[in-house]
Amino acid sequence: MRSLERHRDVGAYALGVLDEAEAFRFEDHLMECPQCTAHVTEFGATTRQMMLYRRATPRTVHPFAGPGPHLLDRLLAEVAARRRRVGRRLLYAVAAAVVVAVGGPVLAMAAGGGGDEPVRLTATDPKSGVWAQVTTEDRVWGSSVELKVKDGAGPRPCRLVIIGHDGSEQTVTSFTxxxxxxxxxxxxxGAAKHADEIARYEVRTSTGETLVALDPK
Structure with missing residues (x-):
C-alpha cells in the first residue's frame, strides 16, 4: 500500500477496526513514522467518547439504527414518565442519555448494551513486567472490551488478542x-465472542511475542 494510503489508516488502526493483516502492515509503518505514532495516541480521547456513547445506548437499539424524526419527543416523554415514578435523580440520568443519543454520532460499533456484570481481569507478567487490565461487557453483537496497559519498554506497536475456547483468535484492538x-x-x-466464550486474553507485540496473558479461570 502507498505511503499516503497508509497514513490514512491511522484512525481505523487506533479504533481497532482494521483486520489482522492490515493491522500488521500498519504496525510496520508505525515503526518508521513518528507522525502516525503521535496521531494514534491522540485518538485516545475519541475512543473514550465512543465508550461513553456505547454505555449510554440502550440494548434494544439496533447497531445500525439512526435517530428518527420523533426520537427526541419519545425520549422526553419517557423522561417525564420516569420522573413521576422514581423522582428527580432518575430524570437527570435519562436526560443525560438524551443528550448523548441525539447529539452524538450514530456509531455502528457503539450501539447495544448488555445485562450481565462486566468481567474484569488483571495480571502482571513477571518476565516482561507489563501490567494489563481487561474489562469485558456482553453486548448483542458480542463483547465490548476495555484494555488498560502499563508498559515502560516502549515505543512498540502491540495488540490485544482474544483466544476462544474453540481455539480461534481475534485481534480486539491495536495500539502503540x-x-x-x-x-x-x-x-x-470489540469482539465477536461473548465473555463466556473467551478462554484468555493476550497482549502481544507486532512480532507475536506475548507480553502478558490474562486467564478468566
Whole structure:
C-alpha cells in the first residue's frame, strides 16, 4: 500500500477496526513514522467518547439504527414518565442519555448494551513486567472490551488478542506503547465472542511475542 494510503489508516488502526493483516502492515509503518505514532495516541480521547456513547445506548437499539424524526419527543416523554415514578435523580440520568443519543454520532460499533456484570481481569507478567487490565461487557453483537496497559519498554506497536475456547483468535484492538512511559494507557475494542466464550486474553507485540496473558479461570 502507498505511503499516503497508509497514513490514512491511522484512525481505523487506533479504533481497532482494521483486520489482522492490515493491522500488521500498519504496525510496520508505525515503526518508521513518528507522525502516525503521535496521531494514534491522540485518538485516545475519541475512543473514550465512543465508550461513553456505547454505555449510554440502550440494548434494544439496533447497531445500525439512526435517530428518527420523533426520537427526541419519545425520549422526553419517557423522561417525564420516569420522573413521576422514581423522582428527580432518575430524570437527570435519562436526560443525560438524551443528550448523548441525539447529539452524538450514530456509531455502528457503539450501539447495544448488555445485562450481565462486566468481567474484569488483571495480571502482571513477571518476565516482561507489563501490567494489563481487561474489562469485558456482553453486548448483542458480542463483547465490548476495555484494555488498560502499563508498559515502560516502549515505543512498540502491540495488540490485544482474544483466544476462544474453540481455539480461534481475534485481534480486539491495536495500539502503540509510548516511549518509555509506564503510565496506564486505555484502549477500547470489540469482539465477536461473548465473555463466556473467551478462554484468555493476550497482549502481544507486532512480532507475536506475548507480553502478558490474562486467564478468566
Amino acid at each position: 506503547v509510548p516511549d518509555h512511559d509506564a503510565r496506564p494507557n486505555t484502549m477500547m475494542g
